[in-house]
Amino acid sequence: MTAITSESELETITADHVIDARGAACPGPLLEAKKAMGGVPLGSVLEIWSTDPVTKTDIGAWSAKVGHEFLGYLAADGYDRVFVVRRK
């Protein structure tokens, strides 16, 4: 999954909703993202924190499948920050 936003651009984003899924095993972060999407308006940015290194590709694939916009991810201290925009 190709991120469409540069790291420097991602650094400037303030998410509308942050999901702390650190420590959750697959498919936990994906399910947390799915649940959160239903509670935010269209256009909102979700930021998912995950210690599972495959979450960033999983969320990217899921976003493409269901029609959300995967912005990319940033590596943080021991976890990834994954950014998605609700588009449907």
Next chain:
Amino acid sequence: MAAAEKLVFMVTHGPDDPELATIPFVMAAAALASDVEVVLGFQADGVRLVHRGEADTVQAPEFPPLARLMADVRELGGTMLVCSPCIKSRGLAAPDDLIEGAEVVAAGRFIAEITSAPNSLVY
């Protein structure tokens, strides 16, 4: 609105094989999260997973607890169908033996679900 896509997962392993018991629920949850209609079909020892309380004992390494995944699948709208002769042969056919939402069916219903789905996976 009905989901445009559908998957059937046939679950044939029970608590004795935690990994193969858990993976179909992982896949089902991910499919439901992806707006795909899901039917889980329990046959052979897989029916033990919907025996009330039995999923609470299943924990495969590096996976979420099965009971948690099962709750997710139910919350997201997955359908759970259970083989009638399989529960009878295991003494699980009393009215309160199965978890809420598990529907006891026979072969014809399984065939109807499988043939209406583009893909079915057997675990």
